[in-house]
Amino acid sequence: MFIYVDGDACPVKREIVEISSKYQLKVIIVLSICHLTKSDGFSEYVVVDHRNQSADMEIINRVKGGDIVITDDYGLASIVLMKRALCMSSRGMQYTADNMDLLLYKRHMNQKIMRAGGKVKGPSKRSSSENRLFVMNFENMLKKSLYNSQ
Structure with a gap:
């Protein structure tokens, strides 16, 4: 089992690494070259170009059933679910x-409202x-997941 992180805007990378290391699970953080950060010393970093959807496509091409993906992108989450992987948002909601x-x-x-010139409310400020x-x-x-795989 691998833990894939849609890393460009993920606010809980540190928490993911701490918990995953406790269970000795490999974390793969996929991010664009524009968001490259210093390695945490535990995770594998996969750097993709800055084009739209590059990180998503990298995750889609790598993920397999039984893996876990952390993303706030609903489109990516829906594809991940079709590949029989588990998926969760950075706010703790499991996609099903x-x-x-x-x-x-x-x-x-x-998106329809915004294309028509309207405004939509974004997500609330992140809380502890x-x-x-x-x-x-x-x-x-x-x-x-670990219990069910044994």
Whole structure:
């Protein structure tokens, strides 16, 4: 099992690495050259070009069933789910077949409003409680996944 992180704007990379290292799971952070950061000494960094969707395509090409992907991109999450991998947002929400249609529909409607010149409300400012929720849900996902693979 690998942990893939859509790393360009992921605010919980440190938390992912801490928890994954506890379970000795490999973390692969995929990011564009524009977002390259100093290595954390544990994760593998995959650097892609700065073109739109390059990081997403790299993750799609690598991910396999049973892997875990952390992303806030609904489109990437829907493809990851089709490949039988698990997927979670950086805010701790697990993407599932049950919630994906609604999330994609909302994204479509927001894009439609913006193309027509309207404005849509963005996500709220990140809170420390969301970080705690992510840590709790991510660790629970890892435990369940590891338990089911044995």
